[in-house]
Amino acid sequence: MRTKRLGDVTIRAVDGGALPTHLVAQIDAIFFEASRRSAFASANERAAFRERWLGRYLAGGSDVVLVAHDLEGAVAGYLVGALDDPAEQERFADIGYFRGAFRELCRRYPAHLHINLAPAFRSRGIGARLIAAFSARAVAVGTLGFHVVTAKDARNVRFYTRCGLSALGTTSWSGREVVFLGRALPGGESSLSRR
Numbered sequence: 001m002r003t004k005r006l007g008d009v010t011i012r013a014v015d016g017g018a019l020p021t022h023l024v025a026q027i028d029a030i031f032f033e034a035s036r037r038s039a040f041a042s043a044n045e046r047a048a049f050r051e052r053w054l055g056r057y058l059a060g061g062s063d064v065v066l067v068a069h070d071l072e073g074a075v076a077g078y079l080v081g082a083l084d085d086p087a088e089q090e091r092f093a094d095i096g097y098f099r100g101a102f103r104e105l106c107r108r109y110p111a112h113l114h115i116n117l118a119p120a121f122r123s124r125g126i127g128a129r130l131i132a133a134f135s136a137r138a139v140a141v142g143t144l145g146f147h148v149v150t151a152k153d154a155r156n157v158r159f160y161t162r163c164g165l166s167a168l169g170t171t172s173w174s175g176r177e178v179v180f181l182g183r184a185l186p187g188g189e190s191s192l193s194r195r
């Protein structure tokens, strides 16, 4: 018999373009709570913020969308990510560090992700499971490595380090110090040296 654990969740890979609106609404709520940004000058600015860090990954296509559901089916958290180098994609041109300070690192660790959990589901190992699922998807398509960019002083840096990512570079962006954390994937080093 399956043992019920506190915070028991199921992780599903979904087509972001086919997500029902009630699940999108729950993902949005988690995103805005986790981003801790509630003040926006206008509805347009709020929409642009959501688009930059979440919306564009839910448009379907090759992006990865992983949703963690609790036993009742409610969204406990999510991971969204892209598998190809963001410095080479026009849709990420609004995030200056991809083509700027982190351009070379993006080439070596091309896939990237954003992850957020609802407060009640944090610190139970669910985030690590989402990262492992994303890593498996990236390995399956032969990506050299993956990365995240976060605030240099954020508590989540410890989480990423425990997930096997290493701090590889820092820069100042949008008024704060950010850090690039990357993890090479099996075969990554050798495939890079063959290029």
Ligand SMILES: CC(C)(COP(=O)(O)OP(=O)(O)OC[C@H]1O[C@@H](n2cnc3c(N)ncnc32)[C@H](O)[C@@H]1OP(=O)(O)O)[C@@H](O)C(=O)NCCC(=O)NCCS
Pocket: 034, 115, 116, 117, 118, 121, 122, 123, 124, 125, 126, 127, 128, 148, 149, 150, 154, 155, 156, 157, 158, 159, 160
């Ligand atoms: C970061 C996050 C995805 C990690 O998932 P998780 O399942 O909680 O992680 P684990 O249980 O495997 O590991 C616990 C670690 O998560 C991180 N974490 C937990 N709560 C956190 C919070 N409120 N804010 C930031 N990081 C947090 C910490 O690094 C923690 O380790 P610590 O207790 O030594 O500080 C999740 O905690 C979260 O969504 N946090 C808030 C939003 C966030 O920081 N998202 C990432 C943006 S780059």
